[in-house]
Amino acid sequence: ELGTNQGDLIGSGRDRTPNALVQVAVIDPREQYLVSQACTEIVEGSRDPLFLTGVTFPPEYPASPETLVKLTVYDVRDKARDNVSKPLSSSFLGSATFSVSDLLRSKDDQLTLNLRSSDGVLAVGTVLVSRVNMGEMEEGDMDHITADVQQAQKVRTCVCVCECESLFKNPVCKVYKFQTVDSKWMLVREQMEECTLSFSIPRQLLHLYIQEDMRRIQELRDLGELSPHWDNLRKEVIGRYGQVIAAYQETLAELNKITGPSFKPSCSKAQRYLEFIPINLHTQRMRVTCPRQTDAFYDVITVGAPAAHFQGFKGGGLQRLLSRHEAEKKSTAYQCIYYSPEHTAKAQEVLHSVGHLQPLISGLADQLLQAAQQHSMAGLREALKTLAGKTEQFVHALKDELVKSALLALHAAQPGQIPPQNPGHSPGQEDGHAPLKCQDSIPCHKEYDEEEWDRVWADVAKSLNCVIAMVDKLQEQEPINNNQEQPIPKQVLADVITSHNPEGDWREQLCPLVVRLKECVVEVVVRARRAMTFVLLQEAACSIPQGLFLKQRRDVVFSQALAALACGFVMRLYAGMEDKGFLRQLHLVGLVAQFESLLSTYSEEIGMLEDMEVGISDLHRVAFKITQAKTDDPCDLQPVVIGRRDHYTVEVPLPRLAFQTLPHEIKEGKALQVYPVLFNVGINEQQTIADRFGDISLQERINQRNFEILDSYYKSLSDKVPSECLPCFQTQTDLKDLLGTLGQNVVTKKRKNVEILWLAGTICRRLNGIRFTSCKSAKDRTSMSVTLEQCALLRDEHQLNKDYFIRALDCMRREGCRIENVQKNIKCRKYAFNMLQLMAFPKIYRPPEGTYGKVDS
Numbered sequence: 044e045l046g047t048n049q050g051d052l053i054g055s056g057r058d059r060t061p062n063a064l065v066q067v068a069v070i071d072p073r074e075q076y077l078v079s080q081a082c083t084e085i086v087e088g089s090r091d092p093l094f095l096t097g098v099t100f101p102p103e104y105p106a107s108p109e110t111l112v113k114l115t116v117y118d119v120r121d122k123a124r125d126n127v128s129k130p131l132s133s134s135f136l137g138s139a140t141f142s143v144s145d146l147l148r149s150k151d152d153q154l155t156l157n158l159r160s161s162d163g164v165l166a167v168g169t170v171l172v173s174r175v176n177m178g179e180m181e182e183g184d185m186d187h188i189t190a191d192v193q194q195a196q197k198v199r200t201c202v203c204v205c206e207c208e209s210l211f212k213n214p215v216c217k218v219y220k221f222q223t224v225d226s227k228w229m230l231v232r233e234q235m236e237e238c239t240l241s242f243s244i245p246r247q248l249l250h251l252y253i254q255e256d257m258r259r260i261q262e263l264r265d266l267g268e269l270s271p272h273w274d275n276l277r278k279e280v281i282g283r284y285g286q287v288i289a290a291y292q293e294t295l296a297e298l299n300k301i302t303g304p305s306f307k308p309s310c311s312k313a314q315r316y317l318e319f320i321p322i323n324l325h326t327q328r329m330r331v332t333c334p335r336q337t338d339a340f341y342d343v344i345t346v347g348a349p350a351a352h353f354q355g356f357k358g359g360g361l362q363r364l365l366s367r368h369e370a371e372k373k374s375t376a377y378q379c380i381y382y383s384p385e386h387t388a389k390a391q392e393v394l395h396s397v398g399h400l401q402p403l404i405s406g407l408a409d410q411l412l413q414a415a416q417q418h419s420m421a422g423l424r425e426a427l428k429t430l431a432g433k434t435e436q437f438v439h440a441l442k443d444e445l446v447k448s449a450l451l452a453l454h455a456a457q458p459g460q461i462p463p464q465n466p467g468h469s470p471g472q473e474d475g476h477a478p479l480k481c482q483d484s485i486p487c488h489k490e491y492d493e494e495e496w497d498r499v500w501a502d503v504a505k506s507l508n509c510v511i512a513m514v515d516k517l518q519e520q521e522p523i524n525n526n527q528e529q530p531i532p533k534q535v536l537a538d539v540i541t542s543h544n545p546e547g548d549w550r551e552q553l554c555p556l557v558v559r560l561k562e563c564v565v566e567v568v569v570r571a572r573r574a575m576t577f578v579l580l581q582e583a584a585c586s587i588p589q590g591l592f593l594k595q596r597r598d599v600v601f602s603q604a605l606a607a608l609a610c611g612f613v614m615r616l617y618a619g620m621e622d623k624g625f626l627r628q629l630h631l632v633g634l635v636a637q638f639e640s641l642l643s644t645y646s647e648e649i650g651m652l653e654d655m656e657v658g659i660s661d662l663h664r665v666a667f668k669i670t671q672a673k674t675d676d677p678c679d680l681q682p683v684v685i686g687r688r689d690h691y692t693v694e695v696p697l698p699r700l701a702f703q704t705l706p707h708e709i710k711e712g713k714a715l716q717v718y719p720v721l722f723n724v725g726i727n728e729q730q731t732i733a734d735r736f737g738d739i740s741l742q743e744r745i746n747q748r749n750f751e752i753l754d755s756y757y758k759s760l761s762d763k764v765p766s767e768c769l770p771c772f773q774t775q776t777d778l779k780d781l782l783g784t785l786g787q788n789v790v791t792k793k794r795k796n797v798e799i800l801w802l803a804g805t806i807c808r809r810l811n812g813i814r815f816t817s818c819k820s821a822k823d824r825t826s827m828s829v830t831l832e833q834c835a836l837l838r839d840e841h842q843l844n845k846d847y848f849i850r851a852l853d854c855m856r857r858e859g860c861r862i863e864n865v866q867k868n869i870k871c872r873k874y875a876f877n878m879l880q881l882m883a884f885p886k887i888y889r890p891p892e893g894t895y896g897k898v899d900s
C-alpha cells in the first residue's frame with residue numbers, strides 16, 4: 044500500500060491521498076527506550092507534505108551524538124477522533140531513524156532518509172530532516188530552506204536549540220516555518236516557561252503579611268488601658284488577627300514543603316494551601332527570524348485570573364464585596380466610630396511615616412552632634428540640612444485633622460484614671476532612645492485639652508528652629524579659615540576654640556537643644572501612634588468578621604497578581620537590558636502592565652472578574668527597584684519583596700556586569716513605577732447569555748475606567764519621554780489614533796467586541812509595556828487568544844502570507860506550546876471546549892478540529 048522510494052507518499056487507502064503526520068521520538072542510548080518528543084501538524088491530502096511544525100531540543104536536554112531520533116509517519120483518517128500522541132485512528136506509513144551525530148555531520152545540515160515499512164524491508168518514501176539554529180539564519184540559509192521546499196517531494200522537519208534563564212524553568216519550545224508574502228520563509232519559535240516567582244513571591248508576601256499583623260497586635264496592646272467596652276473590642280480584634288496569623292503560618296509551612304514544578308495547575312485552583320499561588324503562570328515568547336530582518340521577539344505572560352477560588356464566589360468578588368461591606372459598616376457601626384476607607388488609609392500612612400521618620404531624625408541629630416564634636420562646620424551644615432528636611436517632612440505628615448480628632452476619641456475611650464504606662468513598651472525605648480517621663484501618656488484629667496496636640500507638634504518645629512539658630516550662631520563665631528574647612532594645626536585650633544568660643548565646645552552648646560528636639564519628636568510619635576492605632580482599631584472592630592475575611596481575600600488575590608506582575612517585570616527587564624530608550628522610559632515614567640481578560644460577566648466568572656479588578660488595581664501600590672546581586676549565583680538573582688499592604692517594593696537583583704550597564708538613576712535605586720490596566724471581553728457561551736439577558740455593566744465600567752488610565756499614562760509618557768524611546772513597528776498607525784479607536788470601542792455597545800483586546804494589546808506593545816493574557820485558568824481561552832495574537836503579529840509585522848494565516852494558527856493551536864500547557868495542566872491534549880461553547884466563540888478563537896473536547900479521565 045505504500046509508495047515507493049520515488050518520494051511520493053501514498054496513503055493507507057489507495058483511493059485517496061494521505062493526511063500525513065510525523066511523530067518524533069528519541070531513543071535514549073543508555074536506557075534503550077523510546078520517548079515521544081514531538082509531533083508535526085497534519086498535512087491534509089498531500090503526497091508531498093511540507094510540515095510547518097518542527098522539533099526542538101532545549102539545551103539542557105540530555106542529547107548526545109549517539110542519541111537516536113526515530114521519525115514515524117502516519118496517515119490520519121479521522122482528525123476529530125485523533126489524539127496526536129496516540130494516533131489510534133491513523134495508519135502507519137513508514138519510519139526512519141538517524142543519530143544526532145548523523146545530522147550534525149551532514150552536508151548543509153540536512154539528512155535525506157528512506158522511510159521503511161514496519162518490517163524494515165520496503166523503502167516507502169523519503170523524509171528530509173533539516174537542522175536549524177534560530178537567530179543564526181543568514182539569508183543564504185533561508186534561501187536554502189526555500190529551495191528545499193520547492194522540491195516538495197519530501198517530508199521535512201527541523202531541529203532547534205533553546206535558551207534558558209535562571210528564574211524561568213522547564214522550557215517547552217516549538218518551531219515552525221511559514222511563508223511570507225514574497226514567498227520567502229520565516230522561522231518562528233515559541234518558548235513557554237514556568238517562573239519560580241509563582242511560589243517565591245507568595246511565600247515572601249505571606250511572611251510580610253504575618254509580620255505586619257503581628258505589629259498591629261503589638262500596637263493595639265501599646266494603646267494601654269481602655270474602658271471595658273473598647274478593651275473587649277480590642278481583645279476580639281487581637282483574637283481575630285491571631286487567627287489570621289495562624290492560618291497564614293500554616294499555609295506558609297505547607298508551601299515550604301512543596302517541591303516539583305514551578306506552577307500551580309488549573310485543577311488545583313481551589314486548594315486551600317495553594318490559594319496565594321497564581322494559577323498556571325507561564326511566560327511565552329515568540330521569536331521570529333525573517334530574511335533581511337533582525338530577529339524580533341514578542342512576550343506575553345499567561346495566568347489564571349487572580350481570584351479567591353478557595354473562598355468561592357457566592358456573594359461575588361472583591362469589588363462588590365468591598366463596596367457592600369463599606370455601606371454596611373456605616374450603618375452597623377453603632378458600637379464604634381465610623382472611619383472612612385480614606386481615613387483608615389491615612390492612619391496607616393501616618394503610622395508608617397512616624398515609624399520611618401523618627402529613627403531617621405534621631406540618627407541625623409546624632410550626626411549633628413558628632414559634627415559638632417569634630418568641630419566641622421561643613422559637617423554641621425550638611426547634617427542640619429538633612430535633619431531640617433526630615434523634621435519638616437515629619438511635621439507635615441502629622442499635620443492632619445484625623446490625628447487630632449482621633450486623640451480626642453481615644454481620650455474618651457479611656458477609663459477615668461490612667462494607670463502608669465507599660466514601662467516595657469514605650470516607643471521611645473523601642474527605638475533605642477531615652478524613655479519619656481510623664482508627658483508620654485495621654486492627659487489623665489477628665490477635661491481634654493484640645494490645644495495640647497497643636498502645642499506638642501509645634502514644639503518640634505520650635506526646637507528645630509532653636510537648633511538652626513544655634514548652628515548659625517556657631518558659624519558666626521567661627522573664623523573665616525575654619526568655614527573653608529582648611530586643615531588647621533591642632534594647637535591653632537585649640538587656641539581658636541578657647542579664644543572665639545568662650546561658652547565651651549560646640550557639642551556642649553548644641554546638645555541640650557538636640558536632646559530637646561528628639562524628646563519632642565518622641566512625644567509626638569507616641570501620641571500619633573496611639574491615635575492612629577485607635578482609628579485602625581475602630582476600623583477592625585466595625586468590620587469583624589466580614590472585614591477580616593475581605594482582607595484575607597484581598598491578600599490572596601493580590602499575591603497572585605503580584606507574582607504575575609513580578610514575573611512579567613523581570614522578563615521585560617531582561618529583554619530590554621540593552622535598549623537605552625526603554626531603560627530611560629522605565630525610570631522616567633514607568634511601565635504599563637496590561638492585563639487582557641476573557642472572563643464572562645455571568646455566573647461565577649463575574650465574581651472572578653470582581654476579584655481580578657481589585658487585584659490588578661492594587662498593583663499600583665507596587666514599585667520595583669533594581670539592585671546589584673551579591674554574586675552571580677542564581678539564588679542571589681531572586682527578586683525580594685519588602686513593604687506592607689499599602690506599599691510594596693520588589694527589588695530585582697541583576698548580576699554585577701549587567702547592573703553596571705544601567706542608567707545611573709536606576710543604579711541609584713530609583714523606584715520604578717508600574718501602571719496596571721485591565722481590559723475584559725467575555726467570549727464564550729456564558730457571555731452570550733450575559734449579553735442577551737444579563738448585565739454587562741461590570742465589563743463596560745472596567746474597560747472605560749482602564750482606558751482612562753491607559754490614556755493618561757500615554758499623556759504623561761509623551762510629556763516626559765521622547766518618542767524615539769518607543770519601539771519601532773511595521774504597523775505605523777499613530778499611537779494617538781490607536782488610543783482614539785480604543786476609546787470609541789469601549790463606549791460602543793457591541794457584543795463580544797474583541798477588537799478592544801486587540802487594540803489594547805497593540806497599544807501596550809507599542810508602549811513597551813508588559814502583556815498579560817488571562818481567563819479562568821489561562822489554559823483554553825487564553826491559548827486561543829495568545830496564538831491569535833502571535834499570528835496577527837506575524838501577519839502585521841512579518842508579512843505572513845495570508846494563505847498561511849489559518850494554517851499557522853492551527854499549527855500553533857494543534858502542536859504549539861499552548862497544547863503542551865493544556866497537557867501540563869490536565870494531562871490531556873484537548874482544549875476543554877464543547878461544540879456548544881465553540882459556536883458561541885468569535886470564529887477566530889475556535890481551535891482546529893480534533894484538539895478540543897471532553898477531558899479524558
Ligand SMILES: O=P(O)(O)O[C@H]1[C@H](O)[C@@H](O)[C@H](O)[C@H](O)[C@@H]1OP(=O)(O)O
Pocket residue numbers: 309818819820821822823824825875876877880
Ligand atoms: O482556561 P479556561 O478557558 O478558563 O478553561 C475553561 C474552559 O474555557 C471552559 O470551556 C471549560 O468548561 C472549563 O471551565 C475551563 O476551566 P478550567 O478552569 O476548568 O480549566
